[in-house]
Amino acid sequence: MTIDCAQTDAVTLYKTLTSVVIPRPIAWVGSQDAEGVHNLAPFSFFNVISHDPPHIMISCVNPKGNLKDTARNILSQKQFTVNLVTRPLLEKMNTTAATIPANECEFELAGLTPLPGEYVNAPRVAESQVQFECTLAKDFTLTGATGGATVLIGKIEKIHLNDVIHDGTGRIDAEKYLAVGKLEKHNYYTPEGKFGLSRPK
Numbered sequence: 632m633t634i635d636c637a638q639t640d641a642v643t644l645y646k647t648l649t650s651v652v653i654p655r656p657i658a659w660v661g662s663q664d665a666e667g668v669h670n671l672a673p674f675s676f677f678n679v680i681s682h683d684p685p686h687i688m689i690s691c692v693n694p695k696g697n698l699k700d701t702a703r704n705i706l707s708q709k710q711f712t713v714n715l716v717t718r719p720l721l722e723k724m725n726t727t728a729a730t731i732p733a734n735e736c737e738f739e740l741a742g743l744t745p746l747p748g749e750y751v752n753a754p755r756v757a758e759s760q761v762q763f764e765c766t767l768a769k770d771f772t773l774t775g776a777t778g779g780a781t782v783l784i785g786k787i788e789k790i791h792l793n794d795v796i797h798d799g800t801g802r803i804d805a806e807k808y809l810a811v812g813k814l815e816k817h818n819y820y821t822p823e824g825k826f827g828l829s830r831p832k
């Protein structure tokens with residue numbers, strides 16, 4: 632089977648691309664607006680793209696062309712945090728994917744503790760084992776039939792590692808870290824195997 636992308640609808644492309652590029656790490660992105668209202672949301676269109684200089688990318692799709700709160704906050708404030716999602720945090724991460732009004736806070740909704748950034752004005756997730764503090768290095772918009780995507784490249788300014796998971800040299804013990812990854816549909820790769828979790832409204 633060969634898929635000609637120009638002749639294929641966006642839903643089919645989403646299904647194919649998100650079920651072949653697996654597992655994907657999940658960036659739990661902390662940001663805030665000009666009034667200091669916190670926002671937290673997960674993004675699996677995410678990866679580290681360079682260690683020297685240290686950079687990551689996330690991509691926020693724009694449903695019907697509308698920016699998500701995360702993209703709006705990062706484009707206006709130029710800073711954000713990326714908190715890595717591990718097995719004990721999977722259900723709370725899912726809770727923060729709910730669509731709620733911009734003036735409401737996902738930290739409260741999921742029972743998580745916001746921790747101020749040391750370098751950036753954006754909240755970290757205190758419960759997360761690994762937290763990156765990032766400044767916006769570059770952004771660009773991909774246009775698409777259903778709204779396209781805003782691609783955000785962040786320069787990692789600070790990395791916070793929980794002392795339980797590293798060996799003192801910055802190397803992580805995977806057995807203790809319990810990383811998870813996004814699989815197809817609403818499934819996740821976890822240290823115990825495949826795990827399903829319905830998306831909240």
Ligand SMILES: Cc1cc2nc3c(=O)[nH]c(=O)nc-3n(C[C@H](O)[C@H](O)[C@H](O)COP(=O)(O)O)c2cc1C
Nearest residue numbers: 672673674675676690691692699700701728729730
């Ligand atoms: C595991 C997971 C991964 C997600 N990955 C993405 C993604 O890569 N890009 C995206 O635009 N939305 C993604 N979403 C959906 C957003 O998290 C969701 O639209 C969220 O409400 C956006 O919040 P915001 O409006 O506060 O930015 C994902 C959701 C989950 C549960």
